[in-house]
Amino acid sequence: RDLSGKVAFITGGASGIGLGMAKAFSRAGMKVVVVDIRDDHRAAAEETLARGGAEFHLIKLDVADREAWSRAADEAERVFSRIHVLCNNAGIGVLTPIAQATWEDWDWLLGVNLGGVIIGVTTVLPRIRAHGEGGHVMATASLGGITVAGNGGVYSTAKFGVVAMMECLREDLAAEDIGVTVLCPSAVNTNIHDHGDRRPERYRVDSSDLGPHDAGLDPEMLKGMLASFGSDPLEVGRQVLHAIRHDQPYVFTERMAKGLIELRREALLVLIPDEEPDLERLAADRAMRRA
Ligand code: NAI
Incomplete structure (x- = not known):
């Protein structure tokens, strides 16, 4: 796919992986709409992108807010006419x-990490279909959306949902000129550790609670780990660009994904009754359900 001149709408685009995508995309000649809830991140991103000569537009949005999504998509279309690539x-x-999670934890994490993707696709996909110039939908899940090792259960539940959603959407859109990719990163050197006091008021257990559950892993320790062995967000942005160009279903950022996926595969396969699978029947079933 030739992406030059095309417009990408990137949520969480003002920091980390999202900013890495914004840089990689704009260096490839794309226009980028950088959408983010944090004022400080948007201000810093504005400076970085302007310095790099990017053609961009910034929008403040909480991805868990349905009405605000429509307004943000309208604004993006007013500025750049249409959206071709949606990056959730x-x-x-x-x-x-999970054993420690409160209602507030579930509502916040599922609302942003899965709900944000659902609203994004529901809001923007019809607009991509309507202009008929083709496009792409991507979402950032996590390696924790494919294997559960080392991730909080609430986070992984949301990310497994994102992976399932993107796989299903890819099947749904197979006959259209709209590709679908899910990014499943291992550690990336971003600001993901920096959420400590940012839990919105409505998700606090009481008004004095800044989220004692948030520290499943100590933020300072996480920050140090990501800085020492996390991938470079710009490199991840380049991997996503490549995946969109070639309509690749998944992006994995590191070799270690192989071992973890292999372990999960083995753990599942060993429990399946040992009969020859009827592959022809499975393929026919699948084709029938798709028809
Ligand atoms: P980051 O914290 O550097 O960037 C995330 C951006 O999303 C921030 O600018 C933040 O303000 C914005 N954001 C958060 N809540 C929002 C909301 N409700 N509405 C709009 N914007 C919001 O972190 P990073 O690592 O770049 O995160 C991007 C994605 O990558 C996330 O979905 C994360 O779960 C995923 N991921 C990150 C990994 C890592 O090691 N950094 C590994 C696996 C997945």
């Missing part, structure tokens, strides 16, 4: 274990 990337890395 915004997310919070709160690693609450």
Whole structure:
């Protein structure tokens, strides 16, 4: 796919992986709409993108807010006429274990990390279809959306949902000129650790609670880990650009994904009754359900 001159709408685009995508995309000649809830991140991104000569527009949006999504998409279309590439990337890395999760933890994490993707696709996909110039939908899940090792259960539940949603959407759009990709990163050196006091008021257990559950992993420790062995967000942005150009279903950022996926595969396969699968029947079933 030739992406030059095309417009990308990137949520969580003002920091980390989203900003990496914004830089990589604009260096490839795309226009980028950078959407983010944080004023400080948008201000810093504005400076970086302007310095790099990018053609961009910034919008403040909470991805969990349905009405605001429509207004943001309208604004993007007013500025750049149409959206071709939707990147549902915004997310919070709160690693609450399921056994400790409160309603507020579930509502916040699922609302942003899965709900944000659902609203994004529901709002923007019809607009991509309507202009008929083709396009792409991507979402940032996590390696924790494919294997659960080392991730908080609430986070992984949302990310498994994102992976399932993107796989299903890819099937739904197979006959159209709209590709679908899900990014499943391992550690990336971003600001994902920095959520400590940013839990919105409505998700606090009481008004004095800044989120004792948020520290599934100590933020300072997480920050140090990401800085020492996390991938470079710009490199991840380039990997996503490549995946969109070649309509690749998944992006994995590191080799270590192989071992973890292999472990999960083995753990599942060993429990399946040992009969020869009737592959022809499975393929026929699948084709029938798709028809
Ligand atoms: P980051 O914190 O640097 O960037 C995320 C951006 O999303 C921030 O600018 C933040 O303000 C924005 N954001 C958060 N909540 C939002 C909301 N409700 N509405 C709009 N914007 C919102 O972190 P990073 O790492 O770049 O995160 C991007 C995605 O990557 C997330 O979905 C995260 O779960 C995923 N991820 C990150 C990994 C890592 O090691 N950094 C590993 C696996 C997945």
